[in-house]
Amino acid sequence: MTQTTGGAESDTRRDTGGHTADGGVTLEGLSAGYDGTPVLTDVSAQLPRGAVTAIVGPNGAGKSTLLGAIAGVVRTTAGTVRLPSAVRPALVVQQSRVPERLPITVRDAVRMGRWAHRGPWRRLRREDHERVAEALTRLGIADLADRRLSALSGGQRQRALVAQGLVQDSPVLLLDEPVAGLDVTAQETIADALREAADNGTATVHVTHDLAAAEDADHCLLLSGGALVGQGTPREVLTDSAVDLAWGLGRRRRASRPER
Ligand SMILES: Nc1ncnc2c1ncn2[C@@H]1O[C@H](COP(=O)(O)OP(=O)(O)OP(=O)(O)O)[C@@H](O)[C@H]1O
Numbered sequence: 001m002t003q004t005t006g007g008a009e010s011d012t013r014r015d016t017g018g019h020t021a022d023g024g025v026t027l028e029g030l031s032a033g034y035d036g037t038p039v040l041t042d043v044s045a046q047l048p049r050g051a052v053t054a055i056v057g058p059n060g061a062g063k064s065t066l067l068g069a070i071a072g073v074v075r076t077t078a079g080t081v082r083l084p085s086a087v088r089p090a091l092v093v094q095q096s097r098v099p100e101r102l103p104i105t106v107r108d109a110v111r112m113g114r115w116a117h118r119g120p121w122r123r124l125r126r127e128d129h130e131r132v133a134e135a136l137t138r139l140g141i142a143d144l145a146d147r148r149l150s151a152l153s154g155g156q157r158q159r160a161l162v163a164q165g166l167v168q169d170s171p172v173l174l175l176d177e178p179v180a181g182l183d184v185t186a187q188e189t190i191a192d193a194l195r196e197a198a199d200n201g202t203a204t205v206h207v208t209h210d211l212a213a214a215e216d217a218d219h220c221l222l223l224s225g226g227a228l229v230g231q232g233t234p235r236e237v238l239t240d241s242a243v244d245l246a247w248g249l250g251r252r253r254r255a256s257r258p259e260r
Contacts (some may be wrong), residue, residue, distance in 0.1 A: 004182060004185040017065060021201070022044050022048065022049055023044070023050075023082055023084045023171060023201070024046060024047050024048040024049040024051075024084070025047035025070060025081065025082065025084075025089075025172055025203055025205075026045075026046055026047075026048070026080075026081075026082040026204045027043050027044055027045045027046075027070070027077060027079065027080070027081055027082075028044050028079050028080040028082065029042050029043070029044055029079035029080070030042070030043040030044070030066075030069060030076060030078070030079035030080070030081065031043070031076065031077045031078040031079055032065055032066070032067075032068075032069040032074050032075060032076045032077060033065070033074075033075065033077060034074070034075070038077065038226070039062045039065045039226050040062045040065055040066055040069065040226045040227075041226050042078075042079070042227070043066065043079070043223075043227070043228045043229055044079075044228070044233070045212050045221055045228055045231050046219075047070075047147075047172075047203050047205050047219070047221075048203060048218070048219055049171065049201055049202070049203045050199070050201045050202070050203070050221050051197055051198050051203065051204070051217075051218035052194055052195060052198045052202075052204045052205075052206070052216075052217045052218050052219070052236055053203070053204065053205045053206070053218065053219040053220065053221065054206060054207075054208050054213065054214035054216075054217035054219070054220045054221070054234065055067070055205065055206070055207045055208070055215060055220075055221045055223065056207075056208060056209070056211065056214045056220065056221070056222055056223070056238070057222055057224050057229075057246060058224060058246060058248075059222035061223040061224050061225065061226065061246075062223050062225075063176075063207040063223055063240065064176050064207060065226075066221075066223065067091065067175075067176055067205070067207060068091075068150055069081065070083075070089060070172070070174060070205075071089045071091040071174055072088075072089075072145070073091065076088045083172060084171050084172065084203075087170060087171050087172055088116060088170060089170055089172035089173070089174050090113070090116065090165045090166075090168035090170040090172070090173045090174065090175075091165070091174045091175075092161050092164070092165035092173070092174065092175040092176065092178060092229075093161065093176050094117070094140075094158075094176050094177050094180065095154055095157040095158040095161055096154070101150050102146065102148070102149050102150060104148070104149055105145065105146055105147060105148060105149065106136070106141060106144050106145050106146070106147055106148075106149055106152065106156075106160045107132065107136065107145040107146065108149075109149050109160050109164055110132045110135055110136060110145075110160060110163045111124060111128070111129075111132050111167075111168055112164060113135075113163070113164035113165065113166070113167035113168045114128040114131065114132065114168075115169055116168040116169075116170065117168075117169070118173045118214045128167075129141060129205040131167050131169070132163075132167055134166075135163040135166045135167045136163055137197075137215045138163070138166065138189075138193055139159040139160070139163045139189060139190070140159065140185075140186070140189050141156060141160060141163065141165075144156060144160075152220065154181055155181060155183060155186050157181045158178060158179075158180075158181070158182060158186075158190075159186060159189070159190065161178075162175065162178050162190055162193065166193060166197065170202070171201065171202055171203060172202070172203045173194075173197055173202050173203070173205065174205050174206075175194070175205070175206040175207070176191050176206075176207050177206075177207050177208060178194070178206055178211065179186075179191070179210070179213065180208075180209070181207070187213075191213065191216070194206060198218070211238060211243070212232055215235070216234075217234055218233070219231070219232070219233065219234075220232065220234040220236075220237040220238060221237075222237050222238070222242060222246055223246075224245070224246040229242065229245070230242050
């Protein structure tokens with residue numbers, strides 16, 4: 001069966017039956033927007049399982065909206081999101097979207113990711129605590145576990161959110177600019193964690209403005225003006241002409257872009 005992503009604002013017209021055969025995500029003619037304002041138009045794409053997919057495009061292209069539509073928190077107005085059966089995607093939002101004064105510790109924030117398995121406010125089991133500890137260590141924030149989320153730097157908070165996403169152990173992991181504003185070490189830590197998730201079979205999807213990071217992905221979607229203008233391997237998608245067209249750039253960018 002098709003699993004619609006089920007958020008409060010989702011539209012049932014997404015569900016037309018049939019789950020993805022390969023365990024990834026399939027988007028068919030997806031349109032979405034906010035309060036009658038269309039943002040995405042007719043997006044058809046594959047987000048393969050066991051692979052890292054980068055979603056790129058200029059500001060306002062609709063990248064976050066696409067993640068939200070897949071996760072079921074942004075209203076879809078047409079089309080279908082096909083997910084592996086009975087899957088609720090894990091969505092990692094940008095740390096700037098989390099209320100700064102949230103009165104919880106880093107460990108509590110990551111534990112909340114396990115509610116995907118146990119249900120909200122349920123007592124966690126030993127394996128849940130082990131999974132949380134593992135993710136804290138994986139993201140290099142075990143020493144911050146007892147600190148208030150609100151007392152962390154933006155980069156540290158972002159790592160906590162990624163850890164919260166990882167512990168959900170969803171076959172579909174969606175991350176909105178997970179390395180934005182992070183130092184090189186933190187970027188590498190998160191990139192390695194995403195690669196590991198993909199190697200374990202997860203359809204791992206991240207929005208990025210970093211074309212070099214996108215080139216390290218297995219698969220790439222290029223959005224512009226709410227439309228999908230390219231999909232395939234990064235090499236196929238991120239050609240100079242496609243990048244120029246999407247960003248409206250010319251010689252200046254070409255001169256500063258390393259040869260691939
Ligand atoms: N909650 C919202 N309500 C109304 N319009 C929104 C909302 N969120 C985004 N939009 C609009 O939808 C369009 C796409 O925004 P979105 O955040 O998806 O783009 P993006 O590609 O992720 O951009 P950026 O790279 O700047 O983060 C923009 O025109 C934006 O103003």
